[in-house]
Amino acid sequence: MKNLKIFFLTLLSTTIILSCDDDDDTPAPINEEETITTLILTLEERNNPTAQPIEFSFQDLGAGTVTIADGFTLTANANYRATVQVLDETDPNDVEDITEEVEEEDDEHQFFYLLPNSNITVLYNDSDDDGNPIGIETTFDVGAAESGTMTVTLLHEPDKDAAGVSDGDPTNAGGETDISVNFNYDVQ
């Protein structure tokens, strides 16, 4: 019985000690490092330096907070130099350019521009060390008037040697999707 008493006393005192062990340190916030919040696709008309560049942008701040700027009008039969930029704008005071990370690992990344049934041809203007496309800089060769939806995709670890991948078709690329956004466009 005495042992029991000792035990309960021990239990009680341990509980008290543990309860008092409340450290007041608050955990450090984590700013997710790999987040991509924003994709901006800028199209500059090559033979018309006075034209305003056209900017498609998609911003996702999480939990369904999405802002899309699209519906822009391209000029029929024009030729555009397109560049894509990806950003982390989680902290508006500290915007990070994720495009740099993509460039550093260019052999593991590729952008795809899908414009089904369109007269626009997208050609890659850049390549990694193996001679495969990356897609940060492309040429949009616009044809006749039309309207439609364009999907811009960034794949991580695609198989760039698979059939069609280096021509911009991700069907056989595998890998996983880091970005997949849709924009509406018009050609007039």
Add this chain to the structure above:
Amino acid sequence: MKIFLCCLALFIYGYCQAQDCNYTFTGRLIDFHDGSEIAAAAIKIIESNSYVTSDIDGNFKIPNLCEGQLKLRISHIACEDKVVSYDINSNRSETIYMEHHTEELNEVSVTTVVSTMETKTAQETLLKSETLEDYSALSLGDALREVPGVSSINTGNTIVKPMINGMYGSRLLIMNNGVRLQDQEWGVEHAPNIDINAAGQVSVIKGSAALAYGGDAIGGVISVNPVRVILKDSMYGKTILSGQTNGRGFSTSTMLNKTWTEGWFASGQASFKKYGDFEAPDYVLTNTGQEATGFSFRGGKKRFESGFEVYYSYLNNEIGILRSAHVGNASDLVNSINSGEPFFIENFSYDINSPKQDVTHHLFKALYYKRFKSFGKLNLQYDYQINRRLEFDVRRGGRSDRAALDLELQTHTLQANVKLDANSKFRHRFGVLGRYQNNFPNPKTGVRRLIPDYDRYEIGTFFTSEYRINEDVLIDAGIRYDFVNIDAQKFYRTNRWEERGYDQDFSSIVIEDSGTQLLTNPIFNFHSFSASAGLRYEFNDNSYLLGNYSLSTRAPNPAELFSDGLHHSAARYELGDLRLEQEVSNRVSATFSFNNDYFSLNTEVFYNYIDDFMYLEPAGVEEGIRGAFPVWEYKKIDANFYGFDLSANYRISDKWALQNNSSLIKAWDLTTDRAVIDIPAFNTVNQISYRNKVWNNFSASLRSEWVFEQNEFPNNNFETFVATQDKMVVVDISSPPPAYHLMHFRSDMDFRFTEKTNLNIALSINNIFDTNYRNYLNQLRYFADDLGRNVMLQLQLNY
């Protein structure tokens, strides 16, 4: 006092040189537990090699003793032999306490084969070491599937979570050598950290009737215990070495035990496993290798009246996860499902790359027990566990080598149990428990925390009783109360906080606001009551009936409350809910068992109604920059589970035997009137075996495993836009794969070298016909087929 008596004895001895042989020793034998007299015990006088017997009142008398030492060995049926010695220098009278309880004796028995059940009226099945040894190269979850009604929910073939009657994770309680395992089973891809090679026997208890362990075991209890300690001077051990073709790996385990008559014991065990990529019939499952290292040490002193034990175990598991199962969004998932084979198929390799897990578990335990005369036994136990879980993802910017998840969970538990067995009809147990737990998610991951920082306090107390009405009928009952306090510190992104409506209901818990993130301090208190009552009726020596009712209450775990993140292999966003409350289960079960020399049958039926069953289910699709993701939320529903488990053995002759294990379970979500997800389909295992003792104990068995297609499942399919096809496509995540039938073969032989040394050689072939199949309860079924043929050779040396 003793020294004084000795001195006195010596003094008297020296003084009276002449030998007087006319002293009388009168003794009285009393039962240690209930104080009753022990009649008809044999008392051997060691010096003279003669015997006397105790009378009906436990008295005995030894006349004509000479001066000097008297040494007696007392033997009685169902008692441990007791040796006592007295100095005789006058007439002397002594009371001798005997340990007279067969059941208790099992704990200190001189035979190693004694195995006791932990419950009396619950549905309990025991797996002995011979069965566990067959699974030395696999995992605990694989071995448990030997029990009808126990299945597993897998992520690949190396992450195997046991499932009892359709329930897993927090609804199962896993005890490792008397310590409740605290190892972060937050999700389907987190398997229990137990080394099967450290287990001497495993008890599976369906339902929550084992209240001494916890009140929240809605699914059941798995109790893993080391080999029993024997009370004699002995040293024995075993070494198992196995190699297999699938995974091109090996597993080795060795164990050594030393025991002494005085009750001291020490044992050590170590195991190591290494596998490369496993293979499906048609392709290599890239990045599915495993490396596991475990060791444990146990020592102490075990006597009837008191004893202690210290135990330490270590386990590290590095597990690769199928590379192709890491997908970016719903469109990737549908491509994987529809393509029919994994995207990444590379040549066989032993490398384990991201995605992978690296989990380390330390367990330390100290136990002390003491028995009190005419009262019972007191157990005091302290245990400490550290579980460190690292998970690596395929990441950008060279971060794949940095863990994306880094959690450290530390748990201290202090408990006291008292077993009152003074009355031979009644047996009571009661106990108290205090537990403190701290979780630390390392912020260095650069990924928002899946599980937040938290402190968890738990106090539990229980009382159970059993009463033997007569030879044939036993009843038992128990109650338990648990208090759980969770004090967490969690960051929420402000937009998620508002989207969940927490800004309305929980604004008071916000302690810091950085604009985009909120630091909150959720505190939860849960009071849980559980109870159990049961009956055991023995019809005759061959058959019995068990009936049991149990009420159990489970508080939500941190994953259910706080989850907030992307689940890559399911391409879904998982969200916890701060509003969850406890779930309450009411389970009734009945068992009929029949057993004779040729035939044995065990049938179990159960019905389990669960109020506020916490359940992860789809709640819409979130469109973001990665594309579309289904969002799954923890919700509460009312559900019922019912089914039967059957096991039958028929011995055709002394060499041939047939065996069948079958189980059926149904689970229904009563709130939305549809089936519950991830419930095993009807399955039946039939085996024919041959054993011939004369041919070196040769045995061979052929086993057929037939798993039906699950045709009751919730339809969680949704549509997503696939850009390459320029259309919306149905993502079929719900349809279970078709039924499958596998054949397995196993054969073994014993070679005896000396009386104590023998070698067992076993050859087994799993999936003999290299059948392609996918298992509904394997989370990687969307991406790849299950394992193809595996040939394994296992050598076991016992010494």
